[in-house]
Amino acid sequence: xxxxxxxxxxxxxxxxxxxxxxxxxxxxxxxxxxxxxxxxxxxxxxxxxxxxxxxxxxxxxxxxxxxxxxxxxxxxxxxxxxxxxxxxxxxxxxxxxxxxxxxxxxxxxxxxxxxxxxxxxxxxxxxxxxxxxxxxxxxxxxxxxxxxxxxxxxxxx
Amino acid sequence: xxxxxxxxxxxxxxxxxxxxxxxxxxxxxxxxxxxxxxxxxxxxxxxxxxxxxxxxxxxxxxxxxxxxxxxxxxxxxxxxxxxxxxxxxxxxxxxxxxxxxxxxxxxxxxxxxxxxxxxxxxxxxxxxxxxxxxxxxxxxxxxxxxxxxxxxxxxxxxxxxxxxxxxxxxxxxxxxxxxxxxxxxxxxxxxxxxxxxxxxxxxxxxxxxxxxxxxxxxxxxxxxxxxxxxxxxxxxxxxxxxxxxxxxxxxxxxxxxxxxxxxxxxxxxxxxxxxxxxxxxxxxxxxxxxxxxxxxxxxxxxxxxxxxxxxxxxxxxxxxxxxxxxxxxxxxxxxxxxxxxxxxxxxxxxxxxxxxxxxxxxxxxxxxxxxxxxxxxxxxxxxxxxxxxxxxxxxxxxxxxxxxxxxxxxxxxxxxxxxxxxxxxxxxxxxxxxxxxxxxxxxxxxxxxxxxxxxxxxxxxxxxxxxxxxxxxxxxxxxxxxxxxxxxxxxxxxxxxxxxx
Amino acid sequence: xxxxxxxxxxxxxxxxxxxxxxxxxxxxxxxxxxxxxxxxxxxxxxxxxxxxxxxxxxxxxxxxxxxxxxxxxxxxxxxxxxxxxxxxxxxxxxxxxxxxxxxxxxxxxxxxxxxxxxxxxxxxxxxxxxxxxxxxxxxxxxxxxxxxxxxxxxxxxxxxxxxxxxxxxxxxxxxxxxxxxxxxxxxxxxxxxxxxxxxxxxxxxxxxxxxxxxxxxxxxxxxxxxxxxxxxxxxxxxxxxxxxxxxxxxxxxxxxxxxxxxxxxxxxxxxxxxxxxxxxxxxxxxxxxxxxxxxxxxxxxxxxxxxxxxxxxxxxxxxxxxxx
Numbered sequence: 017x018x019x020x021x022x023x024x025x026x027x028x029x030x031x032x033x034x035x036x037x038x039x040x041x042x043x044x045x046x047x048x049x050x051x052x053x054x055x056x057x058x059x060x061x062x063x064x065x066x067x068x069x070x071x072x073x074x075x076x077x078x079x080x081x082x083x084x085x086x087x088x089x090x091x092x093x094x095x096x097x098x099x100x101x102x103x104x105x106x107x108x109x110x111x112x113x114x115x116x117x118x119x120x121x122x123x124x125x126x127x128x129x130x131x132x133x134x135x136x137x138x139x140x141x142x143x144x145x146x147x148x149x150x151x152x153x154x155x156x157x158x159x160x161x162x163x164x165x166x167x168x169x170x171x172x173x
Numbered sequence: 174x175x176x177x178x179x180x181x182x183x184x185x186x187x188x189x190x191x192x193x194x195x196x197x198x199x200x201x202x203x204x205x206x207x208x209x210x211x212x213x214x215x216x217x218x219x220x221x222x223x224x225x226x227x228x229x230x231x232x233x234x235x236x237x238x239x240x241x242x243x244x245x246x247x248x249x250x251x252x253x254x255x256x257x258x259x260x261x262x263x264x265x266x267x268x269x270x271x272x273x274x275x276x277x278x279x280x281x282x283x284x285x286x287x288x289x290x291x292x293x294x295x296x297x298x299x300x301x302x303x304x305x306x307x308x309x310x311x312x313x314x315x316x317x318x319x320x321x322x323x324x325x326x327x328x329x330x331x332x333x334x335x336x337x338x339x340x341x342x343x344x345x346x347x348x349x350x351x352x353x354x355x356x357x358x359x360x361x362x363x364x365x366x367x368x369x370x371x372x373x374x375x376x377x378x379x380x381x382x383x384x385x386x387x388x389x390x391x392x393x394x395x396x397x398x399x400x401x402x403x404x405x406x407x408x409x410x411x412x413x414x415x416x417x418x419x420x421x422x423x424x425x426x427x428x429x430x431x432x433x434x435x436x437x438x439x440x441x442x443x444x445x446x447x448x449x450x451x452x453x454x455x456x457x458x459x460x461x462x463x464x465x466x467x468x469x470x471x472x473x474x475x476x477x478x479x480x481x482x483x484x485x486x487x488x489x490x491x492x493x494x495x496x497x498x499x500x501x502x503x504x505x506x507x508x509x510x511x512x513x514x515x516x517x518x519x520x521x522x523x524x525x526x527x528x529x530x531x532x533x534x535x536x537x538x539x540x541x542x543x544x545x546x547x548x549x550x551x552x553x554x555x556x557x558x559x560x561x562x563x564x565x566x567x568x569x570x571x572x573x574x575x576x577x578x579x580x581x582x583x584x585x586x587x588x589x590x591x592x593x594x595x596x597x598x599x600x601x602x603x604x605x606x607x608x609x610x611x612x613x614x615x616x617x618x619x620x621x622x623x624x625x626x627x628x629x630x631x632x633x634x635x636x637x638x639x640x641x642x643x644x645x646x647x648x649x650x651x652x653x654x655x656x657x658x659x660x661x662x663x664x665x666x667x668x669x670x671x672x673x674x
Numbered sequence: 675x676x677x678x679x680x681x682x683x684x685x686x687x688x689x690x691x692x693x694x695x696x697x698x699x700x701x702x703x704x705x706x707x708x709x710x711x712x713x714x715x716x717x718x719x720x721x722x723x724x725x726x727x728x729x730x731x732x733x734x735x736x737x738x739x740x741x742x743x744x745x746x747x748x749x750x751x752x753x754x755x756x757x758x759x760x761x762x763x764x765x766x767x768x769x770x771x772x773x774x775x776x777x778x779x780x781x782x783x784x785x786x787x788x789x790x791x792x793x794x795x796x797x798x799x800x801x802x803x804x805x806x807x808x809x810x811x812x813x814x815x816x817x818x819x820x821x822x823x824x825x826x827x828x829x830x831x832x833x834x835x836x837x838x839x840x841x842x843x844x845x846x847x848x849x850x851x852x853x854x855x856x857x858x859x860x861x862x863x864x865x866x867x868x869x870x871x872x873x874x875x876x877x878x879x880x881x882x883x884x885x886x887x888x889x890x891x892x893x894x895x896x897x898x899x900x901x902x903x904x905x906x907x908x909x910x911x912x913x914x915x916x917x918x919x920x921x922x923x924x925x926x927x928x929x930x931x932x933x934x935x936x937x938x939x940x941x942x943x944x945x946x947x948x949x950x951x952x953x954x955x956x957x958x959x960x961x962x963x964x965x966x967x968x969x970x971x972x973x974x975x976x977x978x979x980x981x982x983x984x985x986x987x988x989x990x991x992x993x994x995x996x997x998x
Contacts, residue, residue, distance in 0.1 A: 053994030055857040058634035061358040064622045068350045075344040098396035106592040122572050129571045130564035132396040163741040165583050219714035313869040362834030374746035442869040498865040517888045
């Protein structure tokens with residue numbers, strides 16, 4: 017891993033700085049058309065976005081410099097598969113919740129997170145997650161009368 | 174003395190068996206929903222209102238009060254154990270509380286939170302009883318320029334607690350300010366940074382951001398560690414389950430100081446429950462004899478903010494009962510509850526419906542006592558949650574967090590935000606950016622902006638209002654001292670030490 | 675059966691008619707779905723839940739279910755309603771004045787044209803108040819102050835472009851001032867605005883009449899006028915029109931059905947809502963909540979809506995909040 021610690025350029029950190037500068041540009045560009053349309057507004061709706069944009073630009077530039085000098089703390093090597101399992105779990109949940117339903121979506125999120133933390137018994141995990149989700153669903157929807165997103169599975173009970 | 178006899182009458186009403194039962198149902202329901210992120214006491218009371226329409230007014234208001242206080246307790250439990258703040262006012266509790274829980278001190282963290290909540294709730298309710306009418310007058314005298322100065326104090330003191338690197342801390346703050354910009358500008362009704370997505374028009378939900386950045390980001394960061402690192406290892410109990418003598422010694426002053434922040438700021442119409450928790454945290458860090466423990470589980474950082482959070486809940490009742498001004502979502506719903514029984518909160522309420530008001534205040538004391546009696550024995554049980562095997566514990570946390578977010582706002586945009594902000598938080602952790610300033614910036618930024626612009630709008634652009642208002646001027650002096658004081662004290666301290674030598 | 679007496683025939687005929695009528699009742703949706711396009715607790719949610727309670731308690735429908743879709747003044751809710759309930763004769767949505775403004779200001783893709791108006795249900799008139807120690811005592815004083823310098827008169831109320839802001843702009847317009855010059859200070863939630871009004875920080879306060887009632891009775895605030903045609907029972911002061919100023923505006927709430935339902939289905943839903951409105955349970959709930967009954971049936975509501983949208987869009991355009 018390209019750790020810094022004062023030895024040469026730290027490319028990921030330079031990228032972060034560039035990202036901050038990009039966000040500064042987006043904030044500035046998106047707020048350009050705002051105006052105080054009525055009344056006597058000395059400081060209009062643009063004031064804060066412009067200030068924030070300026071701060072992001074400043075800190076972004078300083079981060080680029082810090083990356084160049086390599087003054088950020090070093091990072092340990094990461095286990096990217098585990099991160100991918102959690103990210104994937106959430107993404108699958110977003111895709112499934114309105115079709116397959118709330119309970120299976122939650123069950124898959126539970127199982128994939130458990131997988132990220134080293135569990136190897138996928139079926140058991142799906143079962144536990146599903147049970148937990150079903151209990152939660154019944155509590156919220158039947159007892160409190162709230163509406164949760166639901167799909168095919170929930171139409172069964 | 175008259176107050177006491179009225180309170181006595183109130184107690185007589187509140188201890189009627191039916192009303193005690195209502196209070197019990199209220200605190201249990203409140204704790205249950207407080208535990209769930211996203212749905213808080215406000216939503217619960219709203220959902221119960223139609224059901225209670227035919228109930229006796231005293232009984233149902235007592236139940237609502239129980240839900241209100243119970244929600245405050247419940248919010249801290251998940252903050253401490255799962256790093257998943259249930260309400261925005263318990264975000265600060267998660268900072269130190271969850272560190273303590275990971276180090277096997279969850280029992281002590283839960284206990285100091287519960288006892289602190291009890292102490293603060295009781296003192297604040299007593300203050301409510303005595304000072305309510307007087308305090309309400311002071312509270313409405315607070316104008317936008319005064320709020321702006323208060324936010325400035327909060328910004329400056331909290332910024333001092335942002336961890337090792339100033340650049341990274343301030344960058345996190347700026348990211349929070351950016352997130353705070355999203356949504357309709359309150360003063361002109363125009364959309365900012367919403368990119369044409371209607372779900373973003375109301376701005377980002379604080380609980381969504383907190384859940385994503387704390388729970389999801391943390392889960393990713395822990396999962397990414399290869400083997401050796403023991404940061405993610407959770408030890409349910411190390412040493413004593415309960416608070417040690419040392420813990421008590423370090424907790425009692427923060428409880429009192431937290432109350433001193435929470436009650437008056439909670440009584441301000443635009444004070445909110447978050448600002449006092451920020452101020453309390455910053456103060457405790459500065460005053461602590463163990464500032465190095467902050468960020469690794471300092472008990473003061475749990476005791477103070479938890480007390481502040483509960484005291485502010487009682488403070489909210491000041492303008493509600495005396496002026497009929499609801500200053501929080503929960504208070505607004507409670508007002509609807511009063512109106513359902515043709516009770517109009519305001520100066521006349523204490524005269525026309527004395528039974529109900531004093532019954533309600535008495536039941537606040539009772540609810541508070543019930544909560545501590547219920548919660549302390551549960552501490553041992555709650556801590557056992559952490560002995561669940563890690564894959565299931567984190568699986569549960571993620572399901573729990575997303576469900577809370579969905580219950581508050583059931584849209585896929587909200588879930589997508591959880592994923593995106595979770596990844597952002599993971600990246601920030603990896604590069605050693607602190608997470609707390611994001612939430613601070615997101616909460617304080619819009620408040621400060623709105624109040625400053627409103628002040629200038631009322632004064633027709635005359636900026637001197639910031640200095641001519643005595644409250645604002647005083648707070649600005651505090652802000653300046655907070656900004657430059659540490660430098661000064663550092664010098665004085667150094668000189669004093671050299672004198673001793 | 676071959677020979678029916680005249681009376682028997684009549685009886686039979688009316689029995690058939692009754693059967694047909696009750697038959698059509700049975701064909702009515704036994705299960706209604708009411709959407710509140712807001713979070714639990716607000717006015718729309720309370721309206722939906724009161725409807726739910728009354729419709730089932732009065733046995734007008736067998737069951738009713740409330741769902742909440744919160745956000746952005748209801749424009750998220752209406753989009754979901756139109757997409758998800760097309761042609762569904764059992765779906766209703768609560769809406770109101772606020773949604774008209776929200777749709778215009780945010781240029782929402784789905785507008786109220788896409789749904790089927792059923793009835794206006796309730797409304798609240800807007801009140802103007804000043805602090806008790808204000809030099810302004812009558813609507814005429816306020817008009818004089820606006821004529822002197824419109825920017826020196828600050829108004830405190832709810833969100834920008836909302837019903838309070840529109841009231842302020844319309845009043846200033848009557849006083850001959852440019853509505854967009856009105857120094858309107860927007861607040862989120864009633865509490866903050868009330869504090870600003872009570873402490874005399876803003877010149878005038880504007881909001882729903884019942885919000886100010888207690889403080890006017892407690893002599894903390896002075897009542898200037900109400901935007902109602904004539905005095906409204908229970909409220910502590912006269913209307914603007916009684917004082918010679920013609921300004922009528924109500925923060926109304928109504929109910930809509932899904933797009934694509936047949937005229938017959940629409941008529942049935944209209945009858946169902948009318949039965950609800952005429953029931954005692956509804957009247958009880960309205961008086962408990964302090965809501966005014968401003969019921970309008972489907973066709974009258976549709977005409978009213980058309981005018982209201984035109985009027986609101988005119989004011990918002992003048993304020994620069996809706997760009998052509």
